[in-house]
Amino acid sequence: MESKNIHKTIIVGSGPAGFTAAIYCGRANLNPLIFEGHQPGGQLTMTTMVENFPGYPEGVMGSELMEKMKQQALHFGATFVAETVVEADLKSKPFKIITQDGQTYLTETLIIASGANAKFLNLESEKELIGRGLSTCATCDGFFYRNKIVHIVGGGDTALEDAIFITKFAKKVYLVHRRDELRASKIMREKAKSNPKIEFIWNSVITKILHDDSGVNGVTVSNLKNGTTENRNTDGLFYAIGHTPNTSFLKGQVDLDDQGFIKTNNGPYTNIEGVFACGDVQDSYYRQAITAAGSGAMAAITLERFLEQH
Numbered sequence: 001m002e003s004k005n006i007h008k009t010i011i012v013g014s015g016p017a018g019f020t021a022a023i024y025c026g027r028a029n030l031n032p033l034i035f036e037g038h039q040p041g042g043q044l045t046m047t048t049m050v051e052n053f054p055g056y057p058e059g060v061m062g063s064e065l066m067e068k069m070k071q072q073a074l075h076f077g078a079t080f081v082a083e084t085v086v087e088a089d090l091k092s093k094p095f096k097i098i099t100q101d102g103q104t105y106l107t108e109t110l111i112i113a114s115g116a117n118a119k120f121l122n123l124e125s126e127k128e129l130i131g132r133g134l135s136t137c138a139t140c141d142g143f144f145y146r147n148k149i150v151h152i153v154g155g156g157d158t159a160l161e162d163a164i165f166i167t168k169f170a171k172k173v174y175l176v177h178r179r180d181e182l183r184a185s186k187i188m189r190e191k192a193k194s195n196p197k198i199e200f201i202w203n204s205v206i207t208k209i210l211h212d213d214s215g216v217n218g219v220t221v222s223n224l225k226n227g228t229t230e231n232r233n234t235d236g237l238f239y240a241i242g243h244t245p246n247t248s249f250l251k252g253q254v255d256l257d258d259q260g261f262i263k264t265n266n267g268p269y270t271n272i273e274g275v276f277a278c279g280d281v282q283d284s285y286y287r288q289a290i291t292a293a294g295s296g297a298m299a300a301i302t303l304e305r306f307l308e309q310h
């Protein structure tokens with residue numbers, strides 16, 4: 001069913017980027033409509049304590065921070081719809097947004113803040129161990145592993161950057177990689193290999209996460225070459241095997257890079273006039289709540305000025 005109402009703006013996504021955009025659009029009297037998607041509140045609802053979001057000297061629980069952002073957006077007139085967008089038609093105006101329940105919404109402008117999800121190994125208990133010894137974000141959680149032993153999975157530049165970063169805290173970092181050579185750039189390989197705290201476990205995969213009531217305490221590592229398996233003690237396990245941006249509903253509509261992230265220029269601009277993107281869906285590098293929130297503000301301010309001019 002198609003609604004006749006043409007919205008000033010629609011925001012896809014309810015993480016830090018979408019909520020911040022909603023607060024700014026709300027305060028600009030644009031009455032934004034926000035689609036919350038499969039993960040209301042976004043990635044931070046998966047974690048426990050967030051210690052690096054400004055304004056919370058003692059830290060804040062991820063879900064509490066997101067609930068506060070939502071309340072702030074509601075306070076300024078945002079409307080939330082508990083639906084996932086499955087298709088978008090951005091070829092003509094007004095733009096059309098189609099949700100899973102078959103509804104079509106019309107809008108003059110669009111902010112895409114649909115985030116990205118870390119890739120997992122799909123081992124047992126992964127989701128319940130997040131924030132309890134399992135992490136997908138070294139920048140966020142490396143700090144918690146002072147003088148601890150950490151295992152990290154991956155072989156690209158991100159994995160090596162993460163491993164090197166974690167050595168600032170941990171006493172030992174084991175990098176588990178399925179091949180006997182790394183995909184990462186030469187400079188990163190050299191840096192990691194010359195770091196005395198990093199040891200490589202080649203030709204190997206993690207097949208099980210060992211844990212007790214307080215969280216991760218070991219991993220089972222299988223060697224793909226000789227078939228041996230060993231249980232290893234660890235205080236933490238980091239995944240650095242990439243992210244999948246939530247852009248499947250945009251195929252053929254907006255320019256994406258080869259990994260599916262939205263290409264933006266000059267801040268939040270996409271290649272379509274009136275369509276803006278912010279947060280992790282267009283940023284495979286920083287991937288932080290504060291950078292996502294900051295880019296949400298930029299998208300909303302840019303959109304507001306765009307509407308004034310058109």
Ligand SMILES: Cc1cc2nc3c(=O)[nH]c(=O)nc-3n(C[C@H](O)[C@H](O)[C@H](O)COP(=O)(O)OP(=O)(O)OC[C@H]3O[C@@H](n4cnc5c(N)ncnc54)[C@H](O)[C@@H]3O)c2cc1C
Nearest residue numbers: 013014015016017037039042043085115279280287288289
């Ligand atoms: C376990 C964990 C711990 C972390 N810890 C920290 C930390 O301590 N500090 C920090 O700064 N960062 C941390 N991060 C990273 C941080 O969560 C992200 O950088 C941030 O959430 C990105 O915000 P975002 O708004 O761009 O996207 P997301 O938070 O990914 O939100 C995306 C939103 O889009 C919605 N969506 C997706 N597809 C659709 C669709 N088709 N239709 C409608 N809605 C859709 C989702 O439901 C979700 O609401 C952590 C991440 C994880 C996974």
